[in-house]
Amino acid sequence: MALVINHNKPLSTSPLKTSAPLGAAMAFMGMEGSLPLFHGSQGCTAFALVMMVRHFREAIPLQTTAMNEVSTILGGSDQVEQALVNIVKRAKPKIIGLVSTALTETRGEDMKGDLKLIMAGNAALADTKVVFCSAPDFDGSLETGWGKAVGAMIDALVEPPKGAAPLKRVNVLAGCHLTPGDIEALKEIIEDFGLEPVILPDLSGSLDGHVPDAYVPTTLGGTTLEEVRGMGRAMLTIAVGEHMRISAEKLHARTGVPYLVLDRLTGLEAVDRLMVALSTAAAIPVPAKYRRQRSQLVDAMLDGHFYFAGRHLAIAGEPSFLWTYAKLAAELGAEIVAAVSALPSPHLSDLPCERAVIGDFEDLEDQILEAGGADLIIANSNGRLIAGRLGLAHHRAGFPVFDRLGAAHQTTLGYRGTRDLIFTLGNILMERPSHGHDACTHTEHSHGDPAIAVG
Amino acid sequence: MLKHKIAELMNEPGCATNQAKSDKDRKKGCGKQLTPGAAAGGCAFDGAKIALQPITDVVHLVHGPIACEGNSWDGRNSWSTGSTLYRLGFTTDMQNLDIVNGGEKKLYKAIKRAIARHNPPAVFVYQTCVGALIGDDVDAVCKAATERLGVPVVPVNAPGFVGSKNLGNRLGGEALFEHVIGTHEPDDVGPTDINILGEYNVAGELDQFRPLLARLGIRLRCSITGDARYLDVASSHTAKANMVLCSQALITLARKMKETWGIPYFEGSFYGISDTSDALRNIARMLVEQGADATLSQRTEALIAEQEALAWARLAAYKPRLAGRKVLLYTGGVKSWSVIQALQEVGMEVVGSSVRKATEADKKKALERLGGDEDKLADAITPKDMYAMFKDGKADMMLSGGRSQFIALKARTPWLDINQERHHGYACYDGMVELVRQIDLMINNPVWDQVRKPAPWEEA
Numbered sequence: 002m003a004l005v006i007n008h009n010k011p012l013s014t015s016p017l018k019t020s021a022p023l024g025a026a027m028a029f030m031g032m033e034g035s036l037p038l039f040h041g042s043q044g045c046t047a048f049a050l051v052m053m054v055r056h057f058r059e060a061i062p063l064q065t066t067a068m069n070e071v072s073t074i075l076g077g078s079d080q081v082e083q084a085l086v087n088i089v090k091r092a093k094p095k096i097i098g099l100v101s102t103a104l105t106e107t108r109g110e111d112m113k114g115d116l117k118l119i120m121a122g123n124a125a126l127a128d129t130k131v132v133f134c135s136a137p138d139f140d141g142s143l144e145t146g147w148g149k150a151v152g153a154m155i156d157a158l159v160e161p162p163k164g165a166a167p168l169k170r171v172n173v174l175a176g177c178h179l180t181p182g183d184i185e186a187l188k189e190i191i192e193d194f195g196l197e198p199v200i201l202p203d204l205s206g207s208l209d210g211h212v213p214d215a216y217v218p219t220t221l222g223g224t225t226l227e228e229v230r231g232m233g234r235a236m237l238t239i240a241v242g243e244h245m246r247i248s249a250e251k252l253h254a255r256t257g258v259p260y261l262v263l264d265r266l267t268g269l270e271a272v273d274r275l276m277v278a279l280s281t282a283a284a285i286p287v288p289a290k291y292r293r294q295r296s297q298l299v300d301a302m303l304d305g306h307f308y309f310a311g312r313h314l315a316i317a318g319e320p321s322f323l324w325t326y327a328k329l330a331a332e333l334g335a336e337i338v339a340a341v342s343a344l345p346s347p348h349l350s351d352l353p354c355e356r357a358v359i360g361d362f363e364d365l366e367d368q369i370l371e372a373g374g375a376d377l378i379i380a381n382s383n384g385r386l387i388a389g390r391l392g393l394a395h396h397r398a399g400f401p402v403f404d405r406l407g408a409a410h411q412t413t414l415g416y417r418g419t420r421d422l423i424f425t426l427g428n429i430l431m432e433r434p435s436h437g438h439d440a441c442t443h444t445e446h447s448h449g450d451p452a453i454a455v456g
Numbered sequence: 457m458l459k460h461k462i463a464e465l466m467n468e469p470g471c472a473t474n475q476a477k478s479d480k481d482r483k484k485g486c487g488k489q490l491t492p493g494a495a496a497g498g499c500a501f502d503g504a505k506i507a508l509q510p511i512t513d514v515v516h517l518v519h520g521p522i523a524c525e526g527n528s529w530d531g532r533n534s535w536s537t538g539s540t541l542y543r544l545g546f547t548t549d550m551q552n553l554d555i556v557n558g559g560e561k562k563l564y565k566a567i568k569r570a571i572a573r574h575n576p577p578a579v580f581v582y583q584t585c586v587g588a589l590i591g592d593d594v595d596a597v598c599k600a601a602t603e604r605l606g607v608p609v610v611p612v613n614a615p616g617f618v619g620s621k622n623l624g625n626r627l628g629g630e631a632l633f634e635h636v637i638g639t640h641e642p643d644d645v646g647p648t649d650i651n652i653l654g655e656y657n658v659a660g661e662l663d664q665f666r667p668l669l670a671r672l673g674i675r676l677r678c679s680i681t682g683d684a685r686y687l688d689v690a691s692s693h694t695a696k697a698n699m700v701l702c703s704q705a706l707i708t709l710a711r712k713m714k715e716t717w718g719i720p721y722f723e724g725s726f727y728g729i730s731d732t733s734d735a736l737r738n739i740a741r742m743l744v745e746q747g748a749d750a751t752l753s754q755r756t757e758a759l760i761a762e763q764e765a766l767a768w769a770r771l772a773a774y775k776p777r778l779a780g781r782k783v784l785l786y787t788g789g790v791k792s793w794s795v796i797q798a799l800q801e802v803g804m805e806v807v808g809s810s811v812r813k814a815t816e817a818d819k820k821k822a823l824e825r826l827g828g829d830e831d832k833l834a835d836a837i838t839p840k841d842m843y844a845m846f847k848d849g850k851a852d853m854m855l856s857g858g859r860s861q862f863i864a865l866k867a868r869t870p871w872l873d874i875n876q877e878r879h880h881g882y883a884c885y886d887g888m889v890e891l892v893r894q895i896d897l898m899i900n901n902p903v904w905d906q907v908r909k910p911a912p913w914e915e916a
Contacts, residue, residue, distance in 0.1 A: 012517070012566035013526075013549040014573075020523035042585055043490060044499025044616040048527040051858070055531070060839075060862035067490035070617050073589060084493030091494060103521040104585045104617065107555055138521035139551050139586070212866055216843035383530065386543060 003352040007345060007359040015362035015383065017317055018343040019400065021136040022100045023049040024146030024177055026063055029098030029132075031175075031202020032154070033223040036062045036094040038084055040077060040112065041102030043067045045138075055403035057208045062219050064088055068104060077105055078115040085119060089129050092218035095226055096130045098150060106137035130226060132157045142343045143400060144244040144319045147177035151201060151248045154229060155255065162233035162256055170197045170235040171282060172258065174249055176242025178322040178399070179266075181209040182412035187241075187266065190275070190415055193290060194283040199228045199235065210409055233258060237282045239275070241266055242321035243348050264348070265325040266414045267422065268332055269298055275415075294416035301420040305427040306333045312430050313372060315339035317365045317380040318399040320346035326379050326398070327352050329419065330426075338375050339368030362387055369393070377429055394429050458613050465626045470711040471704070471815075490620075496859070499616030501584055503624020506532060507705065508580055508612060508631070510656045510681040511689060513539035515570045517546040519563050519594060520584030524616070525549075533878065535660040536683055546570055550586060559592045567601045567609055577686040578608040578636070588615040608686075610635040622704055629653075629709035632680065632689060638717065640690035647748045649677040650739055651692045653710055653721075654701040657682025661881035665726055668763070668884060672756055674739065680706065693717040697742035699724050699735060704815060720746070726883040728794035729767050729801075733760045767885040771802055774892050777900055779803030784845065786810045786837065786856035787874055793822035795855070795874075798888045800825070804895075807851050808834045839863050853899050868908050870898040 022039055026049055029037040039046045046065035053061045066080040081099065088097060101112055116133050120126055134153040136146040151174060171191055175184055184205035191198040206222030213221050232238075233256035240249035240262045249260040261278055265271045272295075276287045312335045316326050320342050327337050331353035340357040341364050342349055349357045358364045362380075366387045369375045374391070378384050381399040388395035402408035413422040498506075501524060509516055509532055518525040529545025536542065548566045550559050567579055579601070583594045598611040614627035650669075655662065662676075662683050669676055678684055678692040693713065698721035700710045710721040720742050724735035740756035782805045785795065796806050806826060811819045811833050819833065826832045837845075842860065845851050846867035854864040857875030864871035872894055874882065882891040 010569070011548065011562045012569045013522075013545075013547050014570075015544050016522060016526040016529065016547060016549065018522045018526045018549070020521070020527050022523065023527055038493065042499050042616040043495050043497060043620075044502050045523055047496070047498040047502060048523060051531065052527050054858065054862075058862075060866070064493050065495050066492045067495040068617055069490070069619070073585070073617055080492045083491070087491060087493030103523065103550075103555075104589065107586050107589050138523040139555055142522070142526075212868070216840050216863070216866070218839065386530070386540075 003340065003350055003354050004356040005345065005349050005359065006356055008364075010360070013361045013363075015386065017341060017361045017365075017380075017383070018142040019052065020045075020049065020138040021141045021143070021146030021149065022102050022138060023052065024143035024148075025098065025100045025134045025136040025150035026146075027053065027143070027177065027204075028147045028150035028154075028202045029096070029100070029134075030061070030207055030220055031200075031204045031223050032096050032098075032229075033206065033220060033225045034095030035098065035207075035220045035223060036064060036088055036092055036096075036218070037098040037100060038064045038066065038088065039100050039102055040066045040081055040084075040110075041068055041104045042073075045102045045104070052401050052403075056401040057210070057409050058406075059208055059210060059409075062092070062094075073104060073108060076108070077110060078119070081112070081115060082119045082123070085126055085129075085131060086123060089125055094129060094219040096132060098153075099131055099133045100146075100150070101133075101135050101137060103138035106135065106139075130158070142319060144177055144242075144321060144344060148244045148247060151245070152251050154201065155232075155248060155251050158226060158229040159232050159252060159255055160230045162258075165234060167236040167258070168197065168234045169195065169283070170199060170231075171279070172232045172235040172238040172252065173198055173200045174238060174240040174245040174252070175200055175202060175204075176240075176245050176321050178242055178319060178325060179204075179414065180409055180411050181205040182410040183266070183414035183418065185209065186412050186414045186418055190291070191279060193288050194279040194285060196279065196283050199232055200224060201229060201232070204409075208409055232256065237261065237278070239263060239278065243324070243346060244319075244321055265321070265328060267325050267419050268329045269295070269302065269416075269419065270332075271328070272298075272416050272419065291416065294420075298416040298420045298423075301423045302333065305423040308427040308430040309333035309335040311336065312376045313338040313374065315365060315369050315372075315375040315378045315380075315393075317341040317343075317362065317378075317384060319343050320349060322399045323357070324348065324352065325413070327354060329422065330379075333423065338372035339365055341365045341368065366391070376433060376435075377426070379426075394433050396426060396429060458618065461613075461627070461630060462618060462623065465623065465630070465708055468708050468711070470707045498621035498624070499585075500614040500618045500620065500624035500627060501582060501616040502528070503621035503626075504582060504612050504614035504628035504631070505624070506621065506656065507625045507628030507654075508681055509542055510534040510536075511580070511684045511686060512536040512542045513577055514542065514686050515544075515546055515574055515576045515579045516542060516582065517548070517563075517566060517570060517579055518582045518584060519548050519550070519559060519566075519587045519592065520582075521550045521586055522547065524582075524584045532656075533658050534656045534682060535658075535662075538683075538685065541574060541576060555586065555590055558590060559587060560597050563587075563592065563594070563597050564601055567597070568605060571605055571607050576607070578610060580610045580612055580631075582612045583615050585615045585617045588617075608635070608639070625654075625705035626708055629680075629706045633709055633712050636686070636689050637713065638690070638693040640687055642687075642691040642694055645694045646675055647696065647746070648672075648674045648743050648752070649695040650674060650697045650699060650743070651678045651680055651695045651719075652676065652682075652699045652701060653680045653706040655679045655682045655726075659878050659881045661726070661883040661887065664881050664883040664887045665732075668736065668759065669739075671759060672736070672740065672752065674743065674752075680709070693719070695719055696746040696748070697721065697739060699739060701725060725794045726887070728797055729764060729885060729888050730797060731794050732884045732888075733764060736760055763885045767889055768801065770889045771798065771892055774802045774896050777896050778892070780805065781899055782807045782850065782852045783895070784808045784842075784851040784854045784856075786834075786842070786854055786860055793818055793825055795882075795888070795891065796822065796825040798892060799895075802892055806832065808832050808837075808845075810834045810837065843867050853895065855895075868904065870901065870904065872898050
């Protein structure tokens with residue numbers, strides 16, 4: 002149980018938060034033939050775009066309504082209309098995710114109403130699905146916007162099943178803490194149970210770093226509109242991450258498909274829950290492949306727990322990211338001495354640490370200093386400044402990771418993903434046996450020398 | 457007030473492009489009207505931040521919702537030889553209630569907190585769209601904070617929706633002129649002090665020309681604003697000459713510094729070999745005119761002769777490896793022409809240079825160096841056409857900024873970053889040799905052979 006502290010500081014220093022519209026755009030990026038559009042000034046788009054380019058190392062289709070002072074005062078409906086028409090003319094996307102920003106929400110535009118009029122008045126837009134998502138920057142963070150966009154797509158696209166029998170299909174509402182690599186792994190698992198996965202949103206199709214044979218101005222790969230429409234025919238919905246709960250409820254209300262919220266898919270017991278759910282849904286036993294992988298993970302935990310036991314970890318990120326890493330670390334005997342979340346979320350009080358702070362990297366640094374140091378920081382690339390200043394190891398994960406290769410393929414999902422993560426983190430901890438006088442836990446390292454453990 | 461300032465910036469008598477316009481065109485200002493759904497590039501706030509963020513020892517505080525700072529902090533590759541305070545992101549992270557109730561009190565508290573914790577020589581406060589829309593008076597808050605807290609708090613009034621990144625650069629310069637430059641009198645004024653305006657120490661480029669200046673006994677009083685300390689900027693009015701790089705950005709500041717403190721200025725570039733030489737010559741000439749030792753010009757010529765010979769000799773080594781290769785320059789401003797000469801010297805063919813952000817003078821120079829071939833001067837090239845250029849073998853390589861990199865890379869074509877996120881300095885003689893070295897490393901990398909081959913089962 003953790004005490005959740007929110008200082009509500011007037012000054013955020015070295016923000017951990019990113020903006021909600023960015024989260025929404027990223028969710029829309031998981032659709033095939035998609036081109037998200039921010040309704041705001043061009044800077045809103047430029048910053049979000051550059052951040053995603055740096056993280057994914059991919060071209061990011063993202064446009065702007067390019068609001069200026071005058072259109073902000075008079076209303077931006079014309080800008081939206083022009084933008085939609087121009088985008089359809091140039092890029093012919095199948096879906097445009099229209100995302101509001103703090104600028105247009107502060108003014109208080111009736112975007113839904115405006116959009117109706119725009120769609121009715123432009124025949125050219127008939128072949129493009131425009132999904133509106135309200136995600137002002139002044140409310141929440143990446144997870145917030147991602148969740149809102151998924152909810153908006155469910156509302157706008159999913160068709161009620163009309164009494165048809167469910168197919169051997171499983172919906173997955175993927176949280177924004179899952180990488181394209183994670184989603185790829187999850188798809189494979191579901192398929193191995195003889196089930197057909199429909200992932201919303203599916204970044205593994207669009208942002209997995211492939212080299213197409215021609216230039217495409219929209220996303221290439223991702224969930225198709227057809228797949229989303231047919232989500233009502235699934236036998237089960239699995240939501241991954243607490244922030245997907247609202248979307249799961251929404252989908253359930255719309256289609257009656259039963260749902261299951263899995264808090265994470267990293268860690269032995271967490272993956273066990275997934276296996277049981279899939280095995281039950283498919284009415285087949287867990288395939289031998291996964292029994293083998295489970296055994297490998299158990300072995301990794303046996304080999305690895307020495308290096309985690311009693312070590313001090315500092316973790317910062319979006320709630321679901323923090324939750325996933327903190328739970329795994331605690332399951333291996335590590336102590337979470339600093340936990341910082343970009344956002345409040347009810348389940349954070351169940352974190353396996355004394356307290357969790359809603360805040361920024363300054364809070365993370367303060368927590369670490371208060372704890373007398375830490376062995377390892379797990380956070381996005383912006384944690385590097387603190388790690389450098391305090392001389393601590395830093396494992397890059399979450400969003401954005403721009404100073405390491407392969408952020409999109411970092412896979413921590415499933416038995417195999419968990420196994421590899423234990424190795425990665427365990428190796429860092431093994432290399433740095435101690436962060437200070439009180440941290441030595443493994444007897445071979447009691448002199449604080451950098452020797453590598455045997456056996 | 458802001459409107460007035462923007463109108464003034466849009467009508468810059470020191471700007472050749474502006475002066476070449478008819479009266480009617482000039483009234484329209486120089487901001488291009490953006491096309492919704494087909495626009496790219498940063499906003500005015502972004503531009504102001506680019507121009508001022510490199511001041512290393514101050515707190516840069518953004519008054520706005522999380523997107524403005526949360527999505528961008530520490531993303532600009534300006535280096536520091538001292539303080540790292542400028543790399544922290546500070547923001548009031550405006551929430552729902554701040555928008556309803558107004559954010560001025562929160563901003564004041566934020567300033568107070570930043571000063572208490574970091575003890576900076578100054579705080580720069582950046583206005584954003586939302587703060588401006590709800591009418592938060594950043595100027596008044598900064599004034600009150602300066603008086604009560606005893607630390608200069610500088611308002612930077614460049615909310616994103618007023619215009620482009622370039623306008624933001626200039627509004628950043630305005631903030632320096634109004635609130636910072638001339639507020640400190642240094643006790644070490646010398647006869648060969650200069651400032652360089654519009655230099656942001658990207659990838660540590662200052663270190664490529666500081667040594668050259670040092671050899672001539674010229675002191676860089678302040679680079680505005682690369683690797684600058686607050687007090688250096690505040691004292692920069694005591695310099696004897698200003699050199700303006702990236703002229704569209706800070707020409708107004710240079711003109712105002714001339715009118716106010718009598719500092720002469722010239723526009724120059726440190727990209728390209730003969731351009732570097734010209735720049736050094738101009739600096740020396742101006743300093744001599746201002747009363748510096750007359751031998752400075754001769755010493756400068758000697759240095760130029762030595763450095764040029766060295767650079768051309770080093771470049772010659774790359775000739776056999778690069779001759780005949782076709783390169784597309786997709787950048788803007790001075791780089792649209794300044795690097796052409798060096799590329800041609802090693803035998804490369806520049807098949808196109810984008811002049812979409814260049815001034816008329818830039819265009820003329822680029823055209824001159826491309827042998828008058830107008831077809832090679834491209835405005836904006838659409839991603840689709842660009843992709844086709846690589847696929848059809850019309851260009852073997854692209855030099856550009858990060859945004860367009862994937863068009864080249866996905867067409868399995870070598871690419872080199874020459875814009876603000878680059879990791880190598882390309883300034884002056886050494887920088888130009890470094891640029892060519894990087895081109896060689898990229899274009900002759902063995903990786904291309906393998907990645908271009910189809911999979912064995914796809915071979916006919």
